[in-house]
Amino acid sequence: MNRAAEQPEPNPLREGLSARAVPQPCIIVIFGATGDLTHRKLIPALYNLAADGDLPPAVAIVGFARREKNDEEFRAELEEATRKFSRQAVRDEIWKTFARSILYHQSEFGDEAGYEALAKRLDKIDKERGTRGNRLFYFAAAPDQFESILKHLKAAGLNETCKGSWARVIVEKPFGTDLASARELNRIVRNSFAEEQTYRIDHFLGKETAQNILVLRFANAIFAPLWNTHYIDHVQITAAETLGVEGRAGFYERAGALRDMVQNHLLQLLCLVAMEPPMDLSADSIRDEKVKMVRSLRRFAQGDVAANVVRGQYIQGAINGKPVVGYREEPNVNPDSRTETFVALRLFIDDWRWADVPIYLRVGKRLPKSATEISIYFKKAPAVLFNKDLSDQNVLVIRIQPDEGISLRIHAKVPGTSFRVEPVKMDFHYGTSFGKSSPEAYERLLLDAMSGDATLFARRDEVEEAWAFIDVIEHAWGAKKDAPGLFFYPAGSWGPEEADDLLARDGHAWRRL
Amino acid sequence: MPVIAENYSLGLQVGIDKIDSELKKLWAQSEGAMTRASLVNLAVYSEVPGSLEKNTQLIAKITENHACRAIVIGADCKSKENRVDAWISAHCHISRAGSKQICSEQISFRLEGPCTSLLPSIVFSHLDSDLPFYLWWQSEFREPMDRQLWAWVDRVIYDSQTWKDFRAQMRLVESAQKEAKQRIVLCDLNWTRLDRIRFALAQFFDHPASHHRFAKIKKGRIDFAPGFRSTAVLFAGWLAAQLNWRIENRKGGGLLQFINLSGYKIDIELRERAGEPIGEIVLNSREVEFVVSRAKCGDLLEVSRGKRGEKLMPQLMPAGSNDPVSLMSEELMRGGPHHVYLHAVNCVRDLL
Numbered sequence: 001m002n003r004a005a006e007q008p009e010p011n012p013l014r015e016g017l018s019a020r021a022v023p024q025p026c027i028i029v030i031f032g033a034t035g036d037l038t039h040r041k042l043i044p045a046l047y048n049l050a051a052d053g054d055l056p057p058a059v060a061i062v063g064f065a066r067r068e069k070n071d072e073e074f075r076a077e078l079e080e081a082t083r084k085f086s087r088q089a090v091r092d093e094i095w096k097t098f099a100r101s102i103l104y105h106q107s108e109f110g111d112e113a114g115y116e117a118l119a120k121r122l123d124k125i126d127k128e129r130g131t132r133g134n135r136l137f138y139f140a141a142a143p144d145q146f147e148s149i150l151k152h153l154k155a156a157g158l159n160e161t162c163k164g165s166w167a168r169v170i171v172e173k174p175f176g177t178d179l180a181s182a183r184e185l186n187r188i189v190r191n192s193f194a195e196e197q198t199y200r201i202d203h204f205l206g207k208e209t210a211q212n213i214l215v216l217r218f219a220n221a222i223f224a225p226l227w228n229t230h231y232i233d234h235v236q237i238t239a240a241e242t243l244g245v246e247g248r249a250g251f252y253e254r255a256g257a258l259r260d261m262v263q264n265h266l267l268q269l270l271c272l273v274a275m276e277p278p279m280d281l282s283a284d285s286i287r288d289e290k291v292k293m294v295r296s297l298r299r300f301a302q303g304d305v306a307a308n309v310v311r312g313q314y315i316q317g318a319i320n321g322k323p324v325v326g327y328r329e330e331p332n333v334n335p336d337s338r339t340e341t342f343v344a345l346r347l348f349i350d351d352w353r354w355a356d357v358p359i360y361l362r363v364g365k366r367l368p369k370s371a372t373e374i375s376i377y378f379k380k381a382p383a384v385l386f387n388k389d390l391s392d393q394n395v396l397v398i399r400i401q402p403d404e405g406i407s408l409r410i411h412a413k414v415p416g417t418s419f420r421v422e423p424v425k426m427d428f429h430y431g432t433s434f435g436k437s438s439p440e441a442y443e444r445l446l447l448d449a450m451s452g453d454a455t456l457f458a459r460r461d462e463v464e465e466a467w468a469f470i471d472v473i474e475h476a477w478g479a480k481k482d483a484p485g486l487f488f489y490p491a492g493s494w495g496p497e498e499a500d501d502l503l504a505r506d507g508h509a510w511r512r513l
Numbered sequence: 514m515p516v517i518a519e520n521y522s523l524g525l526q527v528g529i530d531k532i533d534s535e536l537k538k539l540w541a542q543s544e545g546a547m548t549r550a551s552l553v554n555l556a557v558y559s560e561v562p563g564s565l566e567k568n569t570q571l572i573a574k575i576t577e578n579h580a581c582r583a584i585v586i587g588a589d590c591k592s593k594e595n596r597v598d599a600w601i602s603a604h605c606h607i608s609r610a611g612s613k614q615i616c617s618e619q620i621s622f623r624l625e626g627p628c629t630s631l632l633p634s635i636v637f638s639h640l641d642s643d644l645p646f647y648l649w650w651q652s653e654f655r656e657p658m659d660r661q662l663w664a665w666v667d668r669v670i671y672d673s674q675t676w677k678d679f680r681a682q683m684r685l686v687e688s689a690q691k692e693a694k695q696r697i698v699l700c701d702l703n704w705t706r707l708d709r710i711r712f713a714l715a716q717f718f719d720h721p722a723s724h725h726r727f728a729k730i731k732k733g734r735i736d737f738a739p740g741f742r743s744t745a746v747l748f749a750g751w752l753a754a755q756l757n758w759r760i761e762n763r764k765g766g767g768l769l770q771f772i773n774l775s776g777y778k779i780d781i782e783l784r785e786r787a788g789e790p791i792g793e794i795v796l797n798s799r800e801v802e803f804v805v806s807r808a809k810c811g812d813l814l815e816v817s818r819g820k821r822g823e824k825l826m827p828q829l830m831p832a833g834s835n836d837p838v839s840l841m842s843e844e845l846m847r848g849g850p851h852h853v854y855l856h857a858v859n860c861v862r863d864l865l
Contacts, residue, residue, distance in 0.1 A: 009721040009724060011715060011718045011719050011724070012718075012727070012755040012756060013711065013714060013715035013718055013752075013755050013756075014715050014718075014719070015755060015853050016849075016851065016852065016853030016854070017708070017711060017712050017715060021716075021719045022716040022719050023719075024719070024720055025720075050829075051831070052831060053709075053712065053713070053716075053830035053831050055828075056716075056719075057716065057717075057816060057817075057818070057828040093808070093810045093813065093829065094813070094829055097827075097828060097829045132720075164722070429548075429550075434552075
């Protein structure tokens with residue numbers, strides 16, 4: 001979005017070309033290079049960028065990890081993973097060229113000598129491959145390693161750049177576990193990298209449909225006058241998944257659905273839906289408006305949490321007709337765990353646009369289907385002519401995944417001699433309308449970071465404001481006295497009944513997905 | 514579903530006044546299983562015998578990625594008999610989600626005799642409302658250009674590589690564009706053919722530190738396949754337009770000479786070689802050589818930059834393909850005006 005950030009002088013040969021400019025040559029250093037994220041997402045994303053001609057001609061990818069292995073072994077592992085997880089089929093000739101840019105650097109995260117050797121190796125790569133001293137450090141390691149990595153990067157001088165080159169760091173979520181830890185992590189990162197060098201990744205923002213929310217709102221004049229408390233009745237955002245904890249029990253036990261999904265993904269989507277129009281499409285203009293929105297969220301008093309937030313945990317049930325165990329029976333989960341796998345929230349944005357419009361968020365594991373969508377419910381037309389008995393409202397649905405698209409429910413007259421009115425759906429599907437397949441979120445985000453465009457990355461203040469909102473809920477849940485209950489729901493259901501009651505009290509119901 | 518074009522047949526023959534009602538029937542029969550999709554009206558006009566069947570095949574492929582209402586017209590202007598035949602069909606593809614068939618409609622017309630002058634009325638009455646109208650003109654343009662038709666066209670697509678007289682054809686297209694008050698965007702598939710190569714060359718100069726190289730370009734070479742000289746000239750025109758060169762003179766033996774803003778001469782050699790339309794581009798900026806060439810494995814480009822005599826480490830980039838489906842797919846993905854194309858044409862108009 002902020003294309004101009006890296007292009008002070010336009011390249012005259014670029015004029016009129018539809019593809020975006022190729023980023024500057026650089027070295028991408030991945031910490032935690034033998035982990036799942038690298039194999040499933042990062043390398044396949046980089047391969048797809050290479051196959052589409054979007055990587056700079058001079059690029060090197062250095063995997064940094066503890067395990068003993070050489071470049072060839074590392075490449076072979078990554079090739080296998082890329083063949084399995086890549087969006088497009090791997091072509092041997094492209095892989096061969098791409099693989100030449102992949103190198104492995106073995107070191108403990110806390111070993112100073114490892115970073116000194118890394119610095120020397122990066123300099124050598126610069127000379128051999130023309131990567132010009134540009135560095136992108138990707139933290140795909142466990143968060144408890146971040147401090148050590150950052151400290152050593154600084155000690156080895158890898159956070160500094162010579163004139164005309166850049167160093168950037170991409171930090172994966174979770175970005176802290178509460179406000180205090182997020183602030184501490186921000187402080188640690190800031191000790192080594194300035195805010196404009198720091199890219200906090202939230203892969204939801206890399207999704208085409210998430211970016212399309214801005215286009216839908218600000219490129220279609222028909223919605224602008226309706227997008228406020230006068231015409232919108234309420235908003236629902238749902239992120240449902242059929243999966244359970246899938247081997248992430250250790251992390252999930254500590255995090256839960258609120259920290260894992262609401263603090264980042266759902267609040268980011270809410271920002272895009274509810275923020276004011278930015279002054280322009282630059283990274284800071286957009287992020288300024290997002291921060292304002294998060295600040296406008298009505299903070300719960302501890303005593304309000306039970307009435308506005310429902311937490312749940314799945315018990316045994318069935319997904320797609322297949323029996324599944326309850327959360328407490330999952331491997332590595334405490335049999336008495338009180339970690340929430342489901343959370344529903346009723347919240348308000350205290351600003352001029354959204355005054356008194358309830359916003360409902362819902363996220364859960366082991367729900368009947370996997371879907372993420374935003375539904376905007378408009379107020380009913382005056383009940384004087386056709387709709388005396390109608391309960392349906394106009395609903396604008398933005399489907400984030402799967403089957404990305406937008407639909408609008410309107411009323412239409414049923415053919416016949418009487419004035420019978422029924423709801424009908426106008427539907428736009430990305431897959432149907434646009435031939436080109438969407439790049440994976442990580443492709444877009446890696447390319448943006450290489451190009452210095454931070455628009456789709458979270459800024460420090462956004463993250464901290466989001467934690468400030470979440471912390472009140474976590475504190476209430478953790479209180480020794482009068483803590484709100486944990487409600488159970490069978491796997492394959494839409495969550496505990498109390499989540500339905502949350503909306504029923506306002507005369508609403510969750511949208512049937 | 515007999516009218517669904519699985520084997521590229523023209524589908525169900527219908528009376529010309531029954532097209533709409535027959536299309537409705539077609540969708541009513543298949544409700545639930547298929548979704549009709551359309552982003553654009555794409556009319557294809559050809560006077561080549563057998564073009565209806567050939568273009569139906571092309572449309573079947575194009576609609577895999579570009580949902581549209583296709584209006585395919587095969588005309589025989591020389592026929593003495595006055596006749597119009599029409600067919601309807603749909604091209605269906607399984608959606609990426611894998612559950613639904615996504616279908617594009619095709620209406621086909623065979624026009625014979627003087628009735629070809631009815632083209633505008635035939636096209637107008639079958640456009641999908643509110644969608645842009647792209648006209649792919651596969652024949653030579655002839656005078657008089659039908660003002661009524663051109664006033665409705667959003668993008669006219671043609672391939673100047675097939676033209677016998679570029680200047681005369683371009684004059685007709687530009688006059689139609691002028692009469693349509695510049696509304697029409699001119700889309701030359703010969704220009705689209707260069708898209709990936711232009712991209713591959715442009716990326717060498719994305720870093721501002723490399724911009725000083727522009728002023729030092731003194732010579733270059735463009736290898737083109739037999740029949741694609743105009744493609745090579747258009748490429749040279751693009752370089753000239755974007756780098757502020759003007760044509761100095763046209764030497765014999767395929768050498769074009771340009772002059773840059775500082776008054777230095779630039780020699781661009783055009784060399785015919787069997788192979789892809791554009792086989793290799795070499796630009797020399799003092800000691801540095803920028804090379805974009807077709808990789809041996811077919812649909813990839815090898816790009817490399819280095820000093821002459823050095824062993825270069827080429828990178829691979831997508832090359833695109835010269836087949837009409839690929840060219841049209843590229844073109845349908847683009848938007849906006851093609852003013853860079855017009856600048857390129859203006860630089861080398863007399864050489865095309």
